[in-house]
Amino acid sequence: MSIQTTLPEPVGYVVGESKPYRATVLSFRPLMLGEYLYLEYHGYSVLAMVQSTTTGSPIISDNIVDPRDVERLIKFVRSGERVFYHRASIKILGHVSNGGKLTIPPVPPPPGTEVFKAPKTVLFKVFRPSGKEFVRIGTLLREPDVEVRVNINKIVSRHLAILAMTGMGKSNLVALLAKRIAELGGTVVIFDYHGEYGSMKLSRIFVNVLSPVLNPRKLSFEELARMLNIRSNATRQRMALYECFEQIKHSDTKTSFFDALKKCLATRATRYGVAAQKVLEAVTTYERYLGKILDDSVDDVLNRMALGAINVVDLSELHTPQADAVVAHWLHRLLDARKEWIWSGGRKGLPVPVIAVIEEAHAFISNDESTATRSSAESIAREGRKFGVGLVIVSQRPRGLDPNILSQIGNLAVMRIVHPEDQNYIAKHCEPITQDIVEELPGLNVGEAILLGEWVKIPSVVKIDLVSEKSVGMDVDAVGEWSKLANS
Ligand SMILES: Nc1ncnc2c1ncn2[C@@H]1O[C@H](COP(=O)(O)OP(=O)(O)O)[C@@H](O)[C@H]1O
Ligand SMILES: [Mg+2]
Known part of the structure; x- marks a missing residue:
């Protein structure tokens, strides 16, 4: 179906040689990077985007050696003669079908094809699809009245990485997504490294702030062994710990976990000798340190989690x-509880899909340290899709992230990144991004993101909405605060 009749004057024409996915346009005005264009050829209605833009002149050329010649030529231009050209290389994004789906036509646009500014109706179809799973997260950077919606289902099925330098709007995007997901009745768990989300006040959405304590009896043996720093090849130590942990896991909770553990280990000296003694020492050494995250009196994490909330x-x-x-611990419990739900046919386990967000992910899913989170996160990245557990990783240091996990992540929101090592790393390990997009990253400002992957129909450059309800995490106005004190 052609919408040619409603189109205004063309902005230019296709010239030279084109390919099905790329063409050159000679235009009446300079075209903007990222600007959306529209063409019709061979029965296709095609959306395209400006990928590079050039202005030049065959007359005011770089062969001129005398600036006075340029002056004379400029006078000539003022008298109305056209001496420059505007040329752009455009990327063909695809034929726009009625549902907003885009498919690249198998034929290139012929030279002489008229090129138009993309009509709003076409942009709305592509960027503002309808359906419950699509939520608003901002507007097109180059077309501020075109709303951009993303597909939340795809975050659950293909995960998401939010990558950018500090202060570029990563946490704001996390807050926005959490808010949108909760508005849909969805459940989010944010691991809040900087304590910046707890004070968020949202109307009609419950923000359930949880202290980071775990019930030690709900740990897995591997988790406990790791916390006590028992090496994986210390077989006898592990056996002593295993026996005692099994014994006290189900015992009454009147005796504290650590007291019960120590008491039991003391009785294992005859069977395991020094090994039991070593474990006992480890418990004594780490007891206080672990006291910050282990507490007998707290309920299991799954019972403390609120459904349909942040x-x-x-x-x-x-x-x-x-x-x-x-x-x-949280990640593996979430995945296990969802498996239980699916495998028990909905009789046991966690009844709803969940999205988990890891801030400062390079510290937890690091490419050089084998953290406990790395293996839990890897299981979710690999099989979360089948069980409805989505992973969102947030980092200002992409080059520190585990490449295996990064390569399993199908959706990206990237903001300003100038460090070449970070740029190269994501170009290499993140499936949806290409080198030409990486080159655009230094040009982005705060709150501007390139969205890639299945959660959007096409790569989109977006101004993300600001979540005004999240105030913590904003830059401190140090000079302002000092002057307040000085004047008081
Ligand atoms: N989409 C946005 N629009 C306008 N301002 C934003 C946007 N995102 C972030 N900001 C501003 O930038 C500051 C830092 O954002 P934040 O999300 O904390 O960055 P990061 O987590 O990447 O360090 C915010 O306090 C806010 O003032
Ligand atoms: Mg942040």
Whole structure:
């Protein structure tokens, strides 16, 4: 179906040689990077985007050696003669079908094809699809009245990485997504490294702030062994710990977990000798340190989580290894509880899909340290899709992220990144991004993001909405605060 009749004057024409996915346009005005264009050829209605734009002149050329010649030529231009050209290379995004789906036509646009500014009706179809799973997250950077919606289902099925330098709007996007998901009745768990989400006040949405403590009896044996720093090849130590943990896991909770554990280990000296003694020493050494994250009196994490709400696990008072143990426990419990739900046919386990967000992900899913979270997160990245557990990783240091996990993530929101190592790393390990997009990253401002992957129909450059309800995490006005004190 052609919409040619409603189109205004063309902005230019296709010239030279074109390909099905690329063409050159000679235009009446300079075209903007990222601007959307519209063409019709061979029965296709095609959306395209400006990928590079050039202005030049065959007359005011770089062969001129005398600036006075340029002056004379400029006078000539003022008298109305046209001496420059505007040329752009455009990327053909696809034929726009009625549902807003885009498919690249198998034929290139012929030279002489008229090129128009993309009509709003076409942009709305592509960027503002209807359906419950699509939520608003901002507007097109170059077309501020075109709303951009993303598909939340795809975050659950293909995960998301939010990557950018500090202060570019990552946490704001997390807050926005959490708010949108909760508005849909969805459940989110944010691991809040800086303690910046707990104070968020949202109307009609419950923000459930959780302290980062775990019930030690709900740990897995591997988790406990890791917390006590028992090496994986210390077989006898592990056996002593295993026996005692099994014994006290189900015992009454009147005796504290650590007291019961120590008491039991003392009785294992005859069977395991020094090994039992070593474990006992480890328990004594780490008891206080672990006291910050282990507490007999708290309920299991799954019971403390609120469904249809934003759960914020406040990690701000923990050291990174403690926080790592907490995040790892949550992640593996969430995945296991969803497996249980699916496998029991909905009789046991966690009844709803969930999205987990890891801030400062390079500390937890690091490419050089084998953290506890790395293996939990890897399981979710690999099989979360089948069970309805989505993972969102947020980082200002993409080059520190585990490449295996990064390569399993199908959706990206990237904002300003100038460090070449970070740029190269994401170009190499993130499936949806290409080198030409990476080159655009330094040109973005705060709150501007390139969205890639299945949660959008096409790569989109977006101005993300600001979540005014989240005030913590904003830059401190140090000079302002000092002057207040000085004047008081
Ligand atoms: N989409 C946006 N629109 C306008 N301002 C924004 C936007 N996103 C972030 N900001 C501003 O930038 C500041 C830092 O954002 P934040 O999300 O905390 O960055 P990051 O998590 O990447 O360090 C915010 O306090 C806010 O003032
Ligand atoms: Mg942040």
